[in-house]
Amino acid sequence: MKITTSSQEVIEREQQSMFQVYRRLPIAVEYASGCRITSVDGDTYLDFLSGIAVSALGYGHPRLIDAITRQAKAFMHLSNVFYQEPQVELAELLVQHTGYARVFFSNSGAEAMEGAIKLARRWGNARGKTEILAFSGGFHGRTYGALSIMAKPLYKDGMEPFLPQTAILPFNNSEALRNAVTKQTCAVVLEFLQGEGGIVFADPDFVNTMLELQEEFGFLIIADEVQAGAGRTGKFFGFDHFLVKPDIVTMAKGIGGGLPLGAILAAQHLENVWDKGMHGTTFGGNPVACAAGIVVMRELYGGVMRNAHEVGCYLRENLSVLQQQFPQIIEEVRGCGLMAGVKLSSPAAPYVEALMKRFVIANATADTVIRLLPPLIATRKDVDEFTAAMQDCLKG
Ligand SMILES: Cc1ncc(COP(=O)(O)O)c(C=O)c1O
Structure with a gap:
């Protein structure tokens, strides 16, 4: 690898060698530690994005580094031809803490979604149920199955055709759901x-409607917990804030603590849907990634999830004060735990840029929302620093 002198140099090289599909921040990173990222230019940023909800334990977490180093020395890859204890231990932890019966490991969220759709279709085909329903505003990944259940044209234009027997309904619209569900509905x-x-949280009435319809028509509920799962909201799953137990759950991002790891979790009644050879992967459940996942699980249940709840409450309190100070700019403060959204009355991108100029990393989503996904180890002091920078940006 070349030794670089400036972010600008890396940006220029990237433009000459890589597909231009990412809207990146103009920062090339030299190293990262805790909740901070330092650029090759020598600037240090407070990271309130954590690699889009991935680096749950921050950067350079000593127990994480120790576990993956030890595992890499033992074996880094074997393939699923072998039994690998790190996989089994992580699966046991997931089963024990969630009550799900079976786990399949993938490398990413999109792959977990593909597997979940396949599992649901295999279950449904035996019952004459093949239609998959999903919702506007949902994001499930960049593979064909995932794209087929997402609405945003930017992600799909010109890449048709997508999976048949899929439909995208308006989110939180009980009426639309009631009209769409039939005996052929395989999964929501x-x-x-x-x-x-x-x-944006699902509306409790909408969730109740879905549960009533499930009772009547007998479809599966698939919860995509790739972003909200693994403790981010202060509970292990985002849906733990509701009285619901989906049949299939997908995870990725935070569960690997920074290494590529995804998972499908399935309820007991689905444990025999797949026979040997029906699904698989070369890299999925990589032992080093699973060793990281074990540490993430232990840390989450050892206090990090509680921290996400407590510091998340403090973050939302601070954001609410800012909303009172700047009611023309901040329309709403959303989210739970360390998954927060600040809905603005204008595009969020200029504010994200202004935050970056004040050495704070956040992200704009859904045009007008500043998305905050700090590492789950963030402290009140980090929140104070973020709040001061945000206040300064709002003053203009
Ligand atoms: C909710 C959700 N599902 C699925 C995905 C896809 O995950 P990946 O990028 O790991 O394929 C994402 C990624 O942002 C996500 O937020």
Whole structure:
């Protein structure tokens, strides 16, 4: 790798060698530690995005580094031809803490979604049920199955055709759901707390309607917990804020603590839907990623999830004060735990840029929402620093 002298140099090289699909911040990173990122230019930023909800334990967490180093020395990859204890231990932890019966490991959220759709279709085909319903504002990944249940044209234009027997309904619209569900409905897929969609919770009435319809028509509920899961909202799953137990759950992002890891969790009644050879992956459940996942689980249940709840409450209190100070700019403060959204009356991108100039990293989503996804180890002091920078941006 070349030794770089400035972010600008890296940006220019990237433009000459890579597909231009990302809207990146103009920062090339040299190293990261805790909740801070330092650029090759020598600037240090407070990171309130954590690699889009991935670096749950921040950067350079000593127990995480220790576990993955030890595992890498033992074996870094074997394939699923072998039994690998780190996978089994992580699966046991997931089963024990969530009550789900079976786990399948993937490398990413999109792959977990693909597997979940396949599992649901295999269950449904045996019952004459094939239609998959999903919702506007949902984000499920960039693979064909996931794209087929997402609405945003930018992600799909010109890449048709998508999966048949899929439909996208308006989110939180009970009437639309009631009209769409039939005996052929195989699964309803949703994020109980939408991330890319702008940090939007499912409406409790809407969830109740879905549960009533499930009782009547017998479809599966698939919860996409890729972003809201793994403790981000102060509970293990985003849907834990509701009285609901989806049949299938997908995870990724935070569960790997920074390494590529996804998971499908399924309820007991689905444990025999797949026979040997019906689903699989070369890399999924990589032992180093699973070793990281084990540490993430232990840390989450050892206090980090409580921290996400407490510091998240403090963050929302601070944001509410800012809303009172700047009611013309901030329309609403949303979210739960350390998954917060600040809905503005104008585009969020200029504010994200202004925050970056004050050495704070956040992200704009759904056009007018500033999305905040700090590492789950963030402190009140970090929140104070963020709040001061945000206040300064709002003053203009
Ligand atoms: C809710 C949700 N589901 C699925 C995905 C796709 O995950 P990945 O990018 O790991 O494929 C994302 C990614 O942002 C997500 O937020």
